[in-house]
Each structure stands twice: as C-alpha cells, then as structure tokens.
Amino acid sequence: MDFSTENSQNSAPGSVQAAKLGGSRKGPDAQSVTKRLQTELMQLMTSPAPGVSAFPGADGNLMTWAATIEGPDDTPYSGLTFKLSFAFPNNYPYAPPTVLFKTPIYHPNVDFSGRICLDILKDKWTAAYNIQTVLLSLQSLLGEPNNASPLNGEAAELWDKDAEEFKRKVLGRHRDVDDD
Amino acid sequence: MMTTETRWNAGKRRVFQSVFQTAVSQPTPYSTPSVRFTEQSQAFGGPLAHTPQKRAAAAYLSSPVNPHASDQTRFDRSWHIVTSRIALPPSVAAEDSFGPLPNSQEAEDEDFDDALRDVLDPGSRLPLADDTEDVLSWHTQQVRLHFVSHVLPLLAVCDTYTDQAQVLLGSMRTLEAAHRQYLFGLSLIIRAIDQTEADQALKKFRRDLHAIVGNSVSSSLMDALRTVLGQLMTVILGLPSALRGSHGEQKRSKIQEARREMTQLVESLCKIGLAGERFQILFAELLNNIMATYIYETFAGRWGPSGDVIPKAHAPEHASAQPRCIRELSSWVEDNYGRMAVEVTNHLGNVQVAWADVEKWKEIAVGRLASLRISELFDIVISWPDSEGGINDLRYTVTTPQRRLQLTDAFSTALQKRLLHSGRSTLDILRTYISMIKTFQRLDHSRVLLDRVAYSLQLYLCTREDTVRIIVTSLLTSPKEDRLEARKTKLVELVELLHEPDQYRSERQDDDWDDLTWVPAPVDAGANYKRRKSEDVIGTLIGAVGSPEVFIKEFQSIIGERLLSEQTGYEQEIGVLSLLKKRFGESSLQSCDVMIKDIQDSRRLDGVIHRGAMNHPGRGQRDWTIHTKILSRLFWPDMGDEPFVVPSSVGDMQKSYENIFEHLKPSRKLRWLNHLGQATVELELEDRSISEVVRTYEAAVINAFSEDVFKGRAPTWTFEEIWQHLQIDEDLLAAALQFWVDKMVLRKLPSEEYTVIERLADAEQHAAASASNAPGSTQIAPHDNAPSPRKAKSGMSEKEKAQRQVYWQFIVGMLTNSSSQMPLGQISMMMKMLIADGFPWSNEELQEFLADKVAEGEMELAGGKYKLVRK
Secondary structure (H helix, E strand, C coil): CCHHHHHHCCCCCCCHHHHHCCCHHHCHHHHHHHHHHHHHHHHHHHCCCCCEEEEECCCCCCCEEEEEEECCCCCCCCCCEEEEEEECCCCCCCCCCEEEECCCCCECCECCCCEECCHHHCCCCCCCCCHHHHHHHHHHHHHCCCCCCCCCHHHHHHHHHCHHHHHHHHHHHCCCCCCC | CHHHHHHHHHHHHHHHHHHHCCCCCCCCHHHCCCCCCCCCCCCCCCCCCCCHHHHHHHHHHCCCCCHHHHHHHHHHHHHHHHHHHHCCCCCCCECCECCCCCCCCHHHCHHHHHHHHHHHCHHHHCCCCCCCCCHHHHHHHHHHHHHHHHHHHHHHHHHCCCCHHHHHHHHHHHHHHHHHHHHHHHHHHHCCCCHHHHHHHHHHHHHHHHHHHHHCCCHHHHHHHHHHHHHHHHHHCCCCCCCCCCCHHHHHHHHHHHHHHHHHHHHHHHHHCCCCHHHHHHHHHHHHHHHHHHHHHHHCCCCCCCCCCCCCCCCHHHHHCCCHHHHHHHHHHHHHHHHHHHHHHHHHCCCCCCHHHHHHHHHHHHHHHHHHHHHHHHHHHHCCCCCHHHHHHHHHHCCCHHHHHHHHHHHHHHHHHHCCCCCCCHHHHHHHHHHHHHHHHHHCCCCHHHHHHHHHHHHHHHHCCCHHHHHHHHHCCCCCCCHHHHHHHCCHHHHHHHCCHHHHCCCCCCHHHHCCCCCCCCCCCCCCCCCCCCCCHHHHHHHHCCCHHHHHHHHHHHHHHHHHCCCCCCHHHHHHHHHHHHHHCCHHHHHHHHHHHHHHHHHHHHHHHHHHHHHCCCCCCCCCCCCCCCCCHHHCCCCCCCCCCCCHHHHHHHHHHHHHHHHHCCCCCCCCCCCCCEEEEEEECCCCEEEEEEEHHHHHHHHHHHCHHHCCCCCEEEHHHHHHHHCCCHHHHHHHHHHHHHCCCEEECCCCEEEECCCHHHHHHHHHHHHHHCCCCCCCCCHHHCCCCCCCCCCCCHHHHHHHHHHHHHHHHHHHHHCCEEEHHHHHHHHHHHCCCCCCCCHHHHHHHHHHHHHCCCEEEECCEEEECCC
16 A cells, blocks of 8 residues: 555645655656655765766756766866756656756767767666766766767867867866856 | 603693693694684684584574585585594503593584585585595694604603513504504594595505604614514524423423414504514514524534434435434424414515525525534534534535535634644644544545645644654554553554554555445545545554654654563564554565564573573573673664663673674674663662662662772762763763662762762751752752653764765755755755655754754855855
8 A cells, every 4th residue: 555645645735745755646657766766866875976976956856857977087077077967757767867968068979069979878778777877977988988979070089189179178168057 | 750750741631631621622723714713702723612603603604695605614614523523632641542532432423424524525515615625634644743743752752661572562552552543533534435445545544654653663662672572583483592491381382472472463563564674674684693593502512423314434325314403403494483484474464485485594594504513613523423413414514615615714723723733732633633534534535625624734743743653652552551541641542443444445546436335526626636435544644744654663663662671572562563564565664573573582592592601611600690682783773872881790791692692693793782771770778778670871870889999988989980980971870870869879969979878867867968058959859850861862873873974965965966055944855855764854953964064164054045165
C-alpha cells in the first residue's frame, strides 16, 4: 500500500507531503524517476566527487537540475567553472538526460548554443550511468576532446595546431553566468 | 390613575346628563335648516326641545304655501330625526362601554321609519328638496370623527397598561364596543334599504371602518398582540419551553385551551378589523420565529442514536430513510404547524394555505435543522459515538454543495476556535481528529468533506512535536491496560482500531466495476479526488503527520527504548509490528525486525557467554554479574554515545565478555554503550543500607565515592575532580549527583564538595544548619529540576556529525547549482523536499546550523539570503 500517494491527493500544493513527492502526479513512472533522482542526489551528497556538483533546480522540480564543473588543471579550462543544465525524461534512466552547457564554452565538441556531442549522452547511454558519471565524463571531455566528430570545427583545428590561440579563445568566450 | 379618573369623570357626566339631557339630541350644524332664524327663547344651535313652538314652526314650514320649502323642511326634519337617532354618544363613559345601546324596540316608531325613508330616498319622496345629503356617508363621517376623538384616547389609555395581555384585552373590548355602537347606527339605516344594497353598504362601511382601525393601531398594541399571540402559538405548537412542567393529559388540555383562545382571538380580531395586513405580517413573523425556536428547543443537543435507522454504515442506499429527528420535525410541521396556520388563515379569509406551502415549510424546517446541526457539529464530533443521531440528521439534510460548503466552513471555524490553539494538548487534538475521521466517514463516504476540514488540522499537527510520539506510544499500548488510567496519556482508541479487521480492507483502485454500492464522485470533489471505502483511521492519521518514513523512524526509536528497558516480554511490540507491516510493507520495517531479533539473540548469546565464562580458567571464582544486549548498530536508531570510565571491576568483566564474544562471532566487534543500561547498587552506610536499580552512570558516580582512593578519609569530591576522574559528560554527572543527593546518599558541602551521608541524623543537622543560614535554599532540589539525561546530550554522536556533513553538502550543492543565494525558508523547504528520509530540523535548528557556518566563514548572510563565500 502506498500511503504517500494517497495523502498527497487532496493537499494543497506547497504542503510538505505534496512537495516532497515532487512529480508524483505524473503516474507510477514519474514516481520511480523521482525516486531514482532522489537516490542519486543522496549519493552525490554523501560521496561528492571533486570538481563536479549538481543539484535540483530552485523551484524544487526534480526533473531539471543544474550542475557545475570546474575546469580540470593542466587544460585550457583550468580555473574556470562551467554551469550545465540537466533535463530528465520521464523514462530516465532508460533514456539519457538532455545536458547543455549554460556557460558559453569554446570546445571542439560543444556548439555555440551549449549542445554537447558525447556518445554516452546519445546512443551509448545505458541505465548504469548516472549524473555523477556524466559529469565526470564531461569533465574529462574538457581535457580530451574528441576531435573526430567536432561540433566546433575551428576549435578542433586550433586544439591541435595552436594551443596558445585556443586558450585565448577559451578565455575570450568564457563568461560567468549567474542565474539570478 | 387614568382609569379611576376617567371613571369618575364618566360618573359625573352621567349625573349631569340625567339633569340637563344635553346629549339627547344634538343637531348636526350643517344640516340645521337655514331658512329661518331661531325663535325667541331658543338658543342658537342649542338643543331643540320637543316644544309646542317647534311643532308649530314645523307645521308652518311644511305648509303647502311653499312646496320647495316644505319639501326641504320635511327633509331637514327627517334628517334631523334620523341623525339624532343614530348619532353617536358624544363621549365615552368607560373604555368598555359606550353607554347602553338604544333599545331597538324603542326605535320602532313610525316617525323614525318615515323620516328614514325620506332621508334615504329624497329623490322620489321629496323631489323638491334641493339640499339633500347621503346619510350613509354622514354616518361614516361621524364614525370617523368619533373614533378619532373618543376611541383613540381610550386606546391610548389601554396602551399604558403594564401587562401586555391587559393592553390587548382592553383595546379589543374598546374596539368591540365601538364597533357595536357604529354598526347599530348602520343597522338602523340599512333596515330600510333592500337586501343587496344593504349588503353593499354594510361591506363598504366595514371596509372604511377597518381601514380607520387598521391605520390607527399603535405600536404598543401590536407589541401586545405579538406577545399574546406568540404565547398562544408557542403553547399550541408544543414548544418545550412553553409546556415545561406539564405532562400528558394536562399538556393536552393546556394545548386545547390555547387553541380555543386562539380561535376566539382571531375571530374577534377579524371582527374589529385588526386582522389586516399588519396582523398577517405579524403572524407570519411569529410563525417563522417559532419554527426556529421550536427546532432549537426540541432538537438541540439531541443526537442520541436513532436506533431504527441504518444499523451499519457502508450502506449509502439507505440514506433515503429519514432519521428520527427529521421524521418528527416533518410530522410536527404537518400536524401542528400547518394545522394552526390553516386554522388562522381560514379566519382571515383572503389567505389560503396550499399543500405546497406545507411542503415548503417542511423544507425550511429541515434546512433550519441542518444549520442547527452544522453549528453543533463540533460537539457532535467530540461526543461521538453517542451522537450518531446528529450525524444521521446531517447526512440526510446536507445534500447540496452550498450546504456542504457551509458545513465545512462552519466546522473549520469551530476547529480553529476550539481546538487548534496552544491550550489544547496534542492528545486532545489527535483524539478529536480520530472522532472527526469517524464521524465524517459516516456523514460522507466520499471523504471530500473530511479532506476539506482536516487540512488545517493536519498542518497544525505537523507543528506539534509530540504528535508522532503520541501516536506511536499509543499504538504500543496494551489493550489490557487500565483504560481510564491510560486515557489520560494515551490514545487508547488507536489500539482498538489497530486490532479491528475493518481497518484492513483492501484498497484497490480499479475495483469499481464490481462494486454494487458505487456512487459517482460528489460534484464538489476536487480534481484529484479518489474514492475510498474504509475509514482507515490509522492510515489517515499517519498520513497527517507527514511521510510514513518519519513515522517509521519514530516507531523505531520508541521500540528501541522499549526493547532496552527492563521489560521481559515483547509480545505487544511484535504484534503491533506485524500489524504495521501490513500497512507499510515488510521492507520498510525491516530494521525493527532486526532490532527485535537482536534482543532475542542477545539473550541467548548472553547465556552462552556466561556458560563460557564459567569454564574460563581463572574466572570461575569471580562473580560474573554483567549481562548485555547486543545491538546491530546499523539497524538501530541512534542511541547516542556518552563514554565514561566504568569501575575497574566492571571494566574487567567487559573485557573478558568481549573476548568470549569475539571468539564466538569472529566477524563482529563489541562496542560498549556504557550510558545505556541498568546496574543494581547496594550501599552499606553506617546507619542504613540501600539497594537500588539505577542507571549505569549513576552507579559509576556513586562507585567513585567508595573507591579506595581516600584511604580511610571521608570520601569527598568536587564536581571538577569527579568529572575528570570519570571523564563523563557534565550534564550526566550533574544529573547523577542530583540523583544521589535526592536519595539522601550524598550531600553538597558549603565548599562545593560532595560527600557521603553516613548517618541520616548528621544530614538533618546539616540541613537544618544550612537552612537557617540561607533561608529559602533547601538542600534537596525538587526532582524535576534535575536535567533529564535524554535532553542532556551535549556531545554530538558520530551519526549526527555525519548527518550534518551530508546536510552541509546539500546546502553547498544547492547554493552552487540551483541558485547562488537563498533565504532560510527556501533552503529549509528544498531540504525537506529533496532528502528522501525527511529533514527533521526545524527552521530554528537550520538557522543555528547556518549561523555556525557563517561564523566558520563558509557562508555569508546578506539581505536575508545565504550564500557561499567564494574562495
């Protein structure tokens, strides 16, 4: 018997129970997504990985998250922080989340609107991945771009040819975004 | 005063009249013939005595010499005869008599008849008289004048009576007498006209008269009428307050009496013209008020079970059967109320009570009953289950969405005013909530009403910290416990419910198709409405206090306390656990299972270890007095950890116990929780010996006083010394010292040292001495001043530290990603939403935590918002 769903039925939005269950109104599927995301959040909090962090959006909706990656040392991105957004589909984790860079970034595999070309976010996705692994993959992507399939051809070219110019472009493009 | 005066005046007038006959004939001034002067010796306008001169004059005037004049004269004379006969007495003697009515026999004389005919029909009989008048309108006019100048003052006198009944009676008598007088005059006139015309004239006169009377009714007369009529009606309609003290036959005769009086009253009111519009309005108002009073007096507080109606709930198809109160009320409306209204209106003539009206009255009455019950609903809920009748009434009457809304509104207000304030204990509130769940379940199967009113209550319960604890301890109460004792502290109702099979109906969502009692959802149900069949009090209650997780957690910690207590059997706990499992599922209560198993296992293991210890070489001779309960740390709620140095003998025992245990269970390790548990302490003092079962830290403290440290000196410790010696938490130490001081084993010296009281007599001397030194401060502090060790946890346990670390991670994550700065409320809300096991901190606790972080330089607070310090 599931009491939590029953009791959220008639309570006003904003009450503790209703809010706690987030998207419980969307049916059993949404329920399990919520549960999974809650568990992931707990994991992220109890065993945080250095340089990456993520958290649900300020409106309390578990289906969209914001994340932060710190640029790894020994890369052109060192010392910079990048904001990302995660949007989870209703059948997560059976489908990958949609991940976008919010901070403008100059990178061979990221286009100018923040879209990312990364296989594990597309056809290589499995349910075994989670937010933390995605973030770590993206962090390593910063240091090791996949120049075979660039979204930003110029960047891919510069990466190999002119590290100085690349770094200059990275710094030129980087801008701190503040969400409020 | 007034009456006696008027009576005296009347008497005086009568004497005067008998001598001078002033009132016998007063010619009406404008009908006096003007063709001649007054004769000699006759006063102008004075009384026309029947003197020979007058006859002569009359003969002269009627002589055929002047036919015009003679006709006119004849008319005038006839006019005079008629008018002087029907003229009203100029004054009224007393309010109830206008002098004797002139004997109608006396009026038979020819003269009058002849004159009357002349006056009535001057056109044919006296064609030449120019100056003729209508005697009927003259009479009406004179009646009007008379009424205004003579009757009204009398009525005003009547109005001054203090007794309302007297006012009414006096006024009515006066008016009746006036009517008699007025109608007599009219009857004389209409005797001479033919039937139809006479009827018409009579009707017209009546109408005129009633208009005058009706328009001149004073407000005090109306008040009197209202009072008298109201009294009669209350008796006739059988209002309990009107019939108090009379029974059976007496009552019936009283009602009969009132009914007769009522009929008379209405009849005479009709006769004297008081039954006009104002009376009808008054009557309608009275009917309305009396219905309200009747319903209030008869049905207020009558909620007794109706017996015959619906023995069991869950049967909405019986809802059409009328509850007893409703049946009584409608038969009252039909038999008493309607009947009286019909009786009265029949007299009035122009109003008819239709059957539809009676039906409408019934509806109104039922509506009134509904609002009465609505206003009583809170009391009905409180006195459930003795108020079943009230609920049945409500279920029958509250059918429209508007009324349902009215019900929930009224109830919510009552709830706020009477329950949801700090004056009520959580126990009260919970108890009321249980009654509410039950009553509303009976009232409305759909639960829409309950959900509407319960929301504020649930919110309020969330603010009470002891809610969950009360529910859980109540669930664990044994049903065999003394009911009355337990009622004071526990919700014994819950235990009964827990064992009720009804509470465990399956709640499938898709079983509508084979449900024969299916009804559509109520129109006012919310969008997420879901039908539920059983009342499921416990489920609702647990739902009210937040998520089941919170509940299970509290259950765990309470059951943990109980398992660690002295008690030996745990049947009650196991029983409740298995019932709760049915509710929440096996997995969520797994750790409770483990806890119970731990206790059972450790009893066995303890036995094994003891046997092992006996066989252990070199240990056999020692007393082996330690027993343990071995808890699997992961599954138990946080027990806290307050380490202190145990007495060395105990420490030795612990060590060997540990060895044997680790030998038996190689993969497990023992960690002692010294502060939990009991010890039996035997103290031998000079004049007495004490044997107590005390807490371990209390035992350790008293043990410190017996240790060989002192070598013959009187054992004395300061607080600091003993604290360092035992390495114990200060709060625990203070509690333990206070405990022994209360037991008259230790006392505090003026030098802030503690010492043992070897002889009680010494202590009393000391106490007396210090009491005289410092009046007002006694040695023995009241027991409840001692800080309780449960609260006295100052050190943070590992678990709590870990938890705080996780919370801090949450906050960092939140402020890094979601929003770089947030106010306290939002942080708290996010934490509550996002932490799966619930976030137990209150806003104040969170604020304190954040303040610590601000002090540590991790965060900063600006404009009411917290943000991370960028490094």
